[in-house]
Amino acid sequence: MSEKGRLIVVSGPSGAGKSTVVFKAIEGRKDMCFSTSVTSRKARPGEVDGREYFFITRERFAEMIENDELLEHAEYVGNCYGTPRKFVEDKLAQGMNVVLDIEVQGARQVAGKMPDAVKIFVIPPTLDELKNRLEKRGTETEESIAGRLTRAREEYAEADFYDYIVVNDTVDEAARELNAILLAEKCRFQNRVQYLREI
């Protein structure tokens, strides 16, 4: 397996079931992994550096931005989070497909720096179904559900730069779609044109 891997950017509204679909899709696949982010926040008990996150200082974080060492970054509740370019590029060079589970704004940043990334938007079959799923969690207030639905509508409105839409009706079918997308991408003309150039 000497082929270079692909960067797979996965976005979608909270409650669409992105992570479940991705975990199902990569189950048993040795050629796929998640990206590990860097963060300036302190490690919580039980968190391991390089597993949940790479834990770094604010100064190092600023330096990484400065040196263009991050594919994207954002601040959230006073802490910085980012995707380290070298980590991703090393995995890709090893032939791994790297999955980035990320919001639309971050996805746009990544796509700007990695134009070959496959961009996938995971959605529930309907917004009503999204509401059902959020309610079933039992941990969300009516207000936070309303907020998430508003956010989902905003994300839908700016989703037009994704290559694919995976509809998470059932997890198995959505995972099958995700894997089909990866295989089809391998077959795309520009990714296989070397077979024609042998002559």
Next chain:
Amino acid sequence: MSEKGRLIVVSGPSGAGKSTVVFKAIEGRKDMCFSTSVTSRKARPGEVDGREYFFITRERFAEMIENDELLEHAEYVGNCYGTPRKFVEDKLAQGMNVVLDIEVQGARQVAGKMPDAVKIFVIPPTLDELKNRLEKRGTETEESIAGRLTRAREEYAEADFYDYIVVNDTVDEAARELNAILLAEKCRFQNRVQYLREI
């Protein structure tokens, strides 16, 4: 299944195993069929009108060209062959994916008239392997094998308008790629954007 089907144009050098791959891919799928061509040649014993071909007169053939009723057409050893637009469009409207097994020149004609067609080029892993396969047939002279290899090189050189390349190393894997391409195409942003428009 109210979705419209897709037209799938499959080309590739003689001996690449196109038909075997397609037959394997559509095995058991009720949403896929081959297109049936029209021809001006006489039906041979055992051939049924509408099964092997639609058998029509030269006059009717000329009329079909005139009325833009053919997606592509060509003459071969004095007989005319063509792909009837209405047959294809009716199947697509019924939600069927229609496969056209066709040479590069015909594929270009079809793509001009049906820009949504998915264009797939099926090739053997190497030209040496193509040579082996042609030799194994036992029915080809050395001269005809040389001719087919030259033709394959010509087709490779003009294959750049295909969307995908399927490498027929093993039939099972190639059929899996073909099916993955079809599923991934269903997921492409422009084919699913209606899900986002519901809101």
